[in-house]
Amino acid sequence: MDYRNFVVYDEVKLSLYKAMLKPRMVEEKMLILLRQGKISKWFSGIGQEAIAVGVTSALQNEEYILPMHRNLGVFTTRGIPLSRLFSQWQGKANGFTQGRDRSFHFGTQEFKIVGMISHLGPQLGVADGIALAHTLRKEAMVTAVFTGEGGTSEGDFHEALNIASVWKLPVLFCIENNGYGLSTPTNEQYNCEHLADKGVGYGMESHIIDGNNILEVYTKVNELCEAMRKNPRPVLLEFKTFRMRGHEEASGTKYVPEELMQAWAEKDPLDNFVVYLKEFGLLSDSDDKALRKEITKEIDAHLQKAFDEPPININLSKELEEVYKSIENQHIEPSIHKKNIRLVDAISDGLRGAMEKHDNLIIMGQDVAEYGGVFKITDGFVNDFGNERVRNTPICESAIVSAAMGLSINGMKAVVEMQFADFASTGFNPIVNYLAKSYYRWAQHADVVIRMPCGGGVAAGPFHSQTNEAWFTKTPGLKVVYPAFPFDAKGLLATAIEDPNPVLFFEHKALYRSVYQDVPTNYYSLPFGKASLLREGDAITIVSYGAGVHWALDTLKKHENIDADLLDLRTLQPLDIESVYASVRKTGKLIILQEDSLFGGIASDIAAMVMENCFEHLDGPIKRVASLETPIPFNAKLEENYLPKERFETALRELIAY
Numbered sequence: 001m002d003y004r005n006f007v008v009y010d011e012v013k014l015s016l017y018k019a020m021l022k023p024r025m026v027e028e029k030m031l032i033l034l035r036q037g038k039i040s041k042w043f044s045g046i047g048q049e050a051i052a053v054g055v056t057s058a059l060q061n062e063e064y065i066l067p068m069h070r071n072l073g074v075f076t077t078r079g080i081p082l083s084r085l086f087s088q089w090q091g092k093a094n095g096f097t098q099g100r101d102r103s104f105h106f107g108t109q110e111f112k113i114v115g116m117i118s119h120l121g122p123q124l125g126v127a128d129g130i131a132l133a134h135t136l137r138k139e140a141m142v143t144a145v146f147t148g149e150g151g152t153s154e155g156d157f158h159e160a161l162n163i164a165s166v167w168k169l170p171v172l173f174c175i176e177n178n179g180y181g182l183s184t185p186t187n188e189q190y191n192c193e194h195l196a197d198k199g200v201g202y203g204m205e206s207h208i209i210d211g212n213n214i215l216e217v218y219t220k221v222n223e224l225c226e227a228m229r230k231n232p233r234p235v236l237l238e239f240k241t242f243r244m245r246g247h248e249e250a251s252g253t254k255y256v257p258e259e260l261m262q263a264w265a266e267k268d269p270l271d272n273f274v275v276y277l278k279e280f281g282l283l284s285d286s287d288d289k290a291l292r293k294e295i296t297k298e299i300d301a302h303l304q305k306a307f308d309e310p311p312i313n314i315n316l317s318k319e320l321e322e323v324y325k326s327i328e329n330q331h332i333e334p335s336i337h338k339k340n341i342r343l344v345d346a347i348s349d350g351l352r353g354a355m356e357k358h359d360n361l362i363i364m365g366q367d368v369a370e371y372g373g374v375f376k377i378t379d380g381f382v383n384d385f386g387n388e389r390v391r392n393t394p395i396c397e398s399a400i401v402s403a404a405m406g407l408s409i410n411g412m413k414a415v416v417e418m419q420f421a422d423f424a425s426t427g428f429n430p431i432v433n434y435l436a437k438s439y440y441r442w443a444q445h446a447d448v449v450i451r452m453p454c455g456g457g458v459a460a461g462p463f464h465s466q467t468n469e470a471w472f473t474k475t476p477g478l479k480v481v482y483p484a485f486p487f488d489a490k491g492l493l494a495t496a497i498e499d500p501n502p503v504l505f506f507e508h509k510a511l512y513r514s515v516y517q518d519v520p521t522n523y524y525s526l527p528f529g530k531a532s533l534l535r536e537g538d539a540i541t542i543v544s545y546g547a548g549v550h551w552a553l554d555t556l557k558k559h560e561n562i563d564a565d566l567l568d569l570r571t572l573q574p575l576d577i578e579s580v581y582a583s584v585r586k587t588g589k590l591i592i593l594q595e596d597s598l599f600g601g602i603a604s605d606i607a608a609m610v611m612e613n614c615f616e617h618l619d620g621p622i623k624r625v626a627s628l629e630t631p632i633p634f635n636a637k638l639e640e641n642y643l644p645k646e647r648f649e650t651a652l653r654e655l656i657a658y
Helices: 010-035 049-058 072-077 082-089 122-136 155-167 195-202 214-230 258-265 269-279 285-308 316-321 343-357 381-385 397-409 421-435 438-442 486-498 547-558 577-587 602-617 636-642 645-657
Strands: 143-148 171-177 205-210 235-240 338-342 361-365 390-392 413-417 448-454 479-481 503-508 516-520 532-535 540-544 564-568 571-573 590-597 623-627
Touching (some): 010 049, 010 082, 010 269, 010 285, 049 072, 049 214, 049 269, 082 285, 122 143, 122 155, 122 171, 122 421, 155 171, 155 195, 155 397, 171 214, 195 205, 195 235, 205 214, 214 235, 269 285, 343 361, 343 381, 343 503, 343 516, 361 397, 381 390, 421 503, 448 486, 479 486, 486 503, 486 516, 540 645, 547 564, 547 590, 547 645, 564 577, 577 590, 577 602, 590 602, 590 645, 602 623, 623 645
Parallel strands (some): 171 235, 205 235, 361 390, 361 413, 413 448, 448 503, 479 503, 540 564, 540 590, 590 623
Antiparallel strands (some): 338 516, 479 571, 532 564
16 A cells, blocks of 8 residues: 555554554454453454544544444544443443444534434435524634445435535535445445546535545545635545445345455555554654553443443333423513514514524525525515525435434524425425434434424425424424414414424414404414313313314304313423313313324324223213315315314214213
């Protein structure tokens, strides 16, 4: 291996050798512990240390790195105490996830490392968001993110690179091309000669680097980072290397030809570099032996510390409390000054007020800038807040949700507008696997609100009319808000933006311009988890939310003799189930109305909870009324038949008469 063409100070060469040796020796110890059953799984990066060490050494300590399984050298080069890594791998409390996640599925703000999730792609978009925050604050900093050649087949790869290029974000996209995605060789992953060639399609600078040559990695990455800090832009790097062990140890390497293994063994980055250092008199045998002894001593001492640490104690309340980041109730009272406005205006006013209050709040979505969004919620926002804060995005929901997570990691707030709630399906992975789980896993909150225009009644058909809140109420870590009135919408949107946790904010399209209300003119907030009692009565309890609330009100106007409590839930997670219990204990009967189709909807859970907690108070069966178990049809008559308004009236009268 040729090291002669790279100008690097001798002390830096020695530092790079030490930085590669340490993760190699830690790994060798971990493989022993794996065989002894003292850790559960291991993803080996032996033979790839030059990439993680070289990239990390070229970055500044305050610059974020987003590594993967085989990048132990990132963690050790950043100086994370080994005892904490050992505790992490043994599932103990001194680890970074308190036993809640394994291996390298964690991050740490202290060391500016953001770990991966098993759904590989989202971290590429997260890097975009981190870099965007730096760019908006005029900070000359680079963000480095790793993926394997297999991860480049995911759509998130395309989306993240496209966004970075369009927005000129200083992201270093590092592909470790190590030959196999588990057992699938590269010729079954992609059909171009080099992955670096893909950079051309994004208008992006790209380079191929020998991933086993530590001096080439370090010097080229260092040179690029210096240039990117001065002239922000993304760069795609393909590191040619090889995975010498299995995808994880249990999978083995029987599918790899022996001659290929032997060829790459001869290119070992550590073995070749130590020969070079000794040949040129930069490292003696005795110095090398002393260094290895020192690292062995460090490993043994920190390992013993992790072994001595007691097992995790089960604390049920702690587990439940740490799904969400706690927030002090900073209630902002509504003013006495009001104006009569529509739901769409209330949401726009609430969003505008939040933008004025939080100068670190960024709005992202398709057509939200000059066009003002398809529903004109952000009309005029560009004039008031500028294109940097009100950002049109490419059509790429997954990477934009991920980028919102990156903004939060780097100290900012984000509101993402799904053009229609239906389109959240293409951003589903980062919502339910990244945003929802990060705080529970490693105490990193997701200060993200996703606005979800939803609902039928406007003849928009199966792909623009869904009420898909049940996709998200099932996922711990997400909050779900669904207002029915302008007053609630404005106040709850403010609360959602103040909340450091991820919030899905549903806005019914049919209510946008049909529902008016006197709404306070100031910026105010309303608490989550508090249902609104719209009508009071003793005969029956009606529970609904969104458009269903208005259908219930219309029905009660037709039947003024029905003496009913009508509860508008307003938020579905957290859910004010106690108010439902209190009403049912008073009335003895319960009917739940939702626009979503019946099976698996929130009405089913409410019915089950009431049965479990209020059974002795019931004077009749609980009724659930919902839309048909079909996709939402386009034709107006078919849609009217699909929606449950008329069926609700029939069910209500039947239950009253029971």
